[in-house]
Amino acid sequence: xxxxxxxxxxxxxxxxxxxxxxxxxLAAGYPVAATTRDVEKLRAAVGGDYGAAQFLPLTMQVTDExxxxxGIEAVRAHFGRLDVVVNNAGYILVGAIEELxxxxxxxxxxVNVFGMMNVIRAVMPVFRAQQxxxxxxxxxxxxxxxxxxxxxxxxxxxxVILLTEAVDAEGRDxxxxxxAVCPGGLRTDFLGGSARFPQAPIAAYRSVRExxxxxxxxxxxxxxxxxxxxxxxxxxxxxxxxPGRIYLGADSFAAIGRKLQAVADEAQxxxxxxxxxxxxx
Numbered sequence: 001x002x003x004x005x006x007x008x009x010x011x012x013x014x015x016x017x018x019x020x021x022x023x024x025x026l027a028a029g030y031p032v033a034a035t036t037r038d039v040e041k042l043r044a045a046v047g048g049d050y051g052a053a054q055f056l057p058l059t060m061q062v063t064d065e066x067x068x069x070x071g072i073e074a075v076r077a078h079f080g081r082l083d084v085v086v087n088n089a090g091y092i093l094v095g096a097i098e099e100l101x102x103x104x105x106x107x108x109x110x111v112n113v114f115g116m117m118n119v120i121r122a123v124m125p126v127f128r129a130q131q132x133x134x135x136x137x138x139x140x141x142x143x144x145x146x147x148x149x150x151x152x153x154x155x156x157x158x159x160v161i162l163l164t165e166a167v168d169a170e171g172r173d174x175x176x177x178x179x180a181v182c183p184g185g186l187r188t189d190f191l192g193g194s195a196r197f198p199q200a201p202i203a204a205y206r207s208v209r210e211x212x213x214x215x216x217x218x219x220x221x222x223x224x225x226x227x228x229x230x231x232x233x234x235x236x237x238x239x240x241x242x243p244g245r246i247y248l249g250a251d252s253f254a255a256i257g258r259k260l261q262a263v264a265d266e267a268q269x270x271x272x273x274x275x276x277x278x279x280x281x
Contacts, residue, residue: 004030006237007079009072011035011062011119012089015194017138017186019045021086021230026050028234033075033082035060035089052078062089062115065122072122082126084237087116087137090156094149094212095198096205104199105152112156113163120167127176134242135178136233137164141252143182145259149208149215157182165244179236180245183229184252185222195219224249 008025012018013034022034023046033056036042042057056078060071075082093100093108116137127133142150143157164180171177197212229248236242247256267274 004028006083007031007033007075007081008084008086008237009033009035009075009082009123010086010088011060013042013057014038015045017183017226017229018086018088020226021088021233022046024227024230024234026055030054030234031079032056033058033079035062035071062118063110065118068115068118068122072119072126076126081130082123083130083132084134084136085119085123086233087119087135089115090138091194091196092142092150092153092215093196094153094208094215096149096202096208097151099198099200099202099205099208100152101199104196108152108196109156109159112153113159116160117163120163124171124176127171128174131174133171133176134237135164135167135176136236137167137178137180139164139180139182139245141182141184141247141249141255143180144247145255147211148205149211161245168244177242178244179242181233181236182245182247182252182256184224184247184249184255185218186224186226186229186249187222224251 008030010018010022010025010032013022014036018034019042022032025032026046026048031054034042036057037059039057039059046055046057056075058071058074061067072082090112091108093104095104120135123133123135137160139160140153140157142154143159143161146154161180161182164178167176168178195215201209203209232248236246247253
């Protein structure tokens with residue numbers, strides 16, 4: 001094990017990519033803070049004999065601005081600094097817009113978008129004072145390419161991608177960078193236990209029900225390896241000039257290629273109308 005100086009914070013570390021990232025970081029010798037609902041369960045899941053000097057598991061509700069501020073202050077007090085934040089807390093909400101309630105939709109945005117912004121706002125003063133720092137904001141290929149039943153989840157992840165690009169632009173004045181990480185399917189329980197589905201489904205949405213069934217069947221059978229994805233995050237964390245966004249996984253990489261081509265083709269097909277609104281000075 002090689003010691004590393006950068007202090008990492010990983011939110012949503014109870015399972016999946018978050019847990020895999022924490023385990024890979026600790027094994028590589030990084031000091032790590034990780035948020036979870038149950039500290040003892042996280043310790044058990046992580047395993048190993050990591051002392052307080054290297055590992056700080058803590059509870060932190062990302063949707064509670066005050067609790068986030070408390071958590072960030074605890075991390076800085078414990079380690080003396082904070083260098084890399086993996087904003088991983090989030091979940092998928094599947095369903096057509098019509099069949100999802102206002103409460104269901106807002107809850108997804110609260111965690112996936114506003115929770116992330118709470119963390120960014122709390123951390124940015126720390127990074128600005130240090131004149132360094134890096135956000136790895138976990139988005140999704142669904143933020144660039146959507147499907148029936150993904151309207152709300154895709155909207156949250158599209159928001160993550162663009163807010164990350166803005167944070168990266170804003171932070172360059174004091175050497176703070178940000179990357180929107182857009183994975184494809186990772187072989188976790190993301191589409192199972194943590195996924196949420198409509199409380200009042202409408203049978204008429206056959207395509208949504210078909211996709212919903214496909215999501216359930218895909219759970220734990222996704223093509224992406226969360227451990228390899230975690231290692232990719234560590235590589236990004238050590239990069240001197242990281243990308244504004246990156247698409248992880250063969251499925252994600254292929255999907256963004258198809259999307260970019262489709263957008264270019266459609267834009268060209270409607271080029272004349274697009275350009276027709278220009279002033280003729």
